Amino acid sequence: MAEPNRLQITAASPDPALLTLPWHLPLEEWPDSVLAALPRGISRHVVRFVRLSGRVIAVKEIGETVAHREYELLRQLSRIDVPSVEPVGVITGRRSLDGEPLTPALVTEHLAFSLPYRALFSQYLRPDTATRLIDALAVLLVRLHLHGFYWGDVSLSNTLFRRDAGAFAAYLVDAETGDLHDRLSDGQRAYDLEIARVNVIGEMMDLEAGEILDSPIDTITVGEMLVVRYEELWQELTTSEWFEPGELWRVEARINRLNDLGFDVGELDMSTDIDGTRIRIQPKVVDAGHHHRRLMRLTGLDVQENQARRLLNDLDSYRVEFDRQGEDEEFAAHDWLTNVFEPAIRAVPRELRGKLEPAEIFHELLEHRWFKSQEANRDLPMNEVVRTYVDEVLRHRPDEQAVLGLDTMTLQAISDEDDELIG
Template sequence: MSGSLNITAATVEPELLDLPWDLPLDLWPTDTIALLPKGISRHLVRFANLGGSVVAIKETTDEMAKREYEMLRTLQRVDIPCVDPVAVISRRTDADGTPLRSALVTRHLKFSLPYRALFSQTLRPDTATRLVDALAVLLVRLHMVGFFWGDVSLSNTLFRRDAGAFAAYLVDAETGQLYDGGLSNGQRENDLEIARVNIAGELMDLEAGGRADEDLDPIKVSEGIVAAYRVLWKELTGSESFASSERWRISERVDRLNDLGFDIEELAIKTDESGTTVRIQPKVVDAGHHQRRLLRLTGLDAQENQARRLLNDLDSYSATVGKQDLDEEMVAHEWLMRVFEPIVRAIPKELKGKLEPAEVFHQLLDHRWYISQEQGRDVPLAEAVTSYVNNVLRHRRDEATVIDPPTGTFTMPISVIDEESDEDWRLKV
């Protein structure tokens, strides 16, 4: 390293000093680079090994790097799903003292993939719809905290598997702006239109390259984000009126939001002058209803749909062993010790990087149901675990870490299996 390097970081990362900041990013040695699938970016982005983790490094201007770093930190503080900002590297120079571009360093989100790496050969309509639905949820959450994205797209998002669906995480915040007073309807509609146009273009690009299923309609799928967004936004922020005798509708509204994965932290309830009509409107809504319940009961941190699935199995266990009337936390601890953890421990060490434990548990339950239906009997859990590990999990590629040996370029792995084809294959096991 040469010159006077400046590192701005929220936490101490001494290993940052070991990276070759005196070289342009495209000339970094292969022993530093980690091979991971990455999305399309207007800037040069590469993955690098940093101690025991992997970071994404983006070369950009000093001003944009600092601005995006602070924006990502702010979004994290308001609990928005996004990548973790690590540092801004500025005042870089090469061996001759020639200035190099500043760099933004973010931590790689384990078990996440860009949308182009979520399918093998062609993107199917159902998978595309699930991706768009996940992006709609992320966009609603961003708008609720007053964040205008300005460049909504599949390419600027990372996706994690979430019990048959996907969870979306913001990756690129350089065009975003946070407004203290919230967004106007015009700003929200602008972001929606940007999303619709960008998604249509991305899917048309796949179509032109022969990587989209012939039944996939890019326009229809892209318009789906608008429809999904409007439904969710109305449910989360809309007001409704009803007769004062129908006060049960207040609980019904809360239950609907809980089913969508949101908690109401504040609810405005007003009556008219006659007292015959009640008007309710959510004031503060927070995502992660099932995540928080699972974390409180078991200490497990999972995606929202994964948490919902695990809680359903916990409730089923409670009913099966006849312990519905016992303390919920005690039963949850017993389920964790007797059901969840033995399954996780049964996964061979060399396969633990394939999927998150909660996703493994979800897929195992699906696999057990499939083979039970196929064999016409209730397959024991231990037998289902063996079958799942040998016939399904062992054939998946890792989604957690790097692929060795490291190299400087990315080639799409031919072993990627999309959600539907994976399920179709399991049915034949």
């Protein structure tokens, strides 16, 4: 007689709908009726995407000990606001109808509007895609290291990317090899960075061998680029500087550089040398999200860092245009949101709003308005350019709310179809 199924769900806020999923079947055999129509990327484990309670979750079959460990690590990363997928729970005690034990599963939230790196190396993007992805990965790795997180398997494959006003924001997906410490040693950071360099070079070589790259790329240079960008950013965030008493303006310049990189400065550790002729400054970096937090405070919009920077620039232009620099910033921000941002997004046909996040659509609208204004040799209002942006740009983009990991053949088929439409 088969042993009864004793399914166990470990979750901070368990969703009862999880019990309705076919846990008695191996993940590879789950029926299409429960799966989300999202193409899968490369993974060392079996992964499926499932629609549940009006959202999409990712289910990954993995050993019980590793599943619980990764679940706890992802919860810790979420608490310290590091860009990573949100953990939902761990499913154990799975058995087939015949009583055979099945592999436990880790459940995470699907990161909406995110793309794996293989899907980004297509004809949709500019030739500098590799540079922008490497920059995003470097920022993510620095943020993790600042929090004392050793990744252990840094790679493009273990990262998801969201568009961020022409750049990308990177999110950690796979934390099973990671470990959280109070502080990382220089050796731990260096080893993590070396793993990243080797993995990125290997992944770029794989794309090259698969003829996915549109143009020749020096794969070794891409890997070295990650090291350079990481070290530049780490130095800017952590290095102490000496100033003469008459050079205190350099303190503000240092803070502005950190803000431009998207990092807030919580406090400054300042000290003078013995004779008081020089001042040493060590910034206490809070975390990335300077512009994000400012925009959230002013408008309630929760967007990526570069998107926030771009929207704030438009808000500042709005204040100048209507001579509102002298009034309370919150009032001007409310009017900008009501009279500029929201009408522009509502003007986009509902069926096309899943193409990109609203903030990314607005960013592209600003870009489109600039080009059209150049052509017309006059400043065009937003309502004049929304229609041409929708018809000339947005309609021909893939639906990024649904794309999660297109294989090469699917990418090429969509690219060919779009080329015919545009041509």
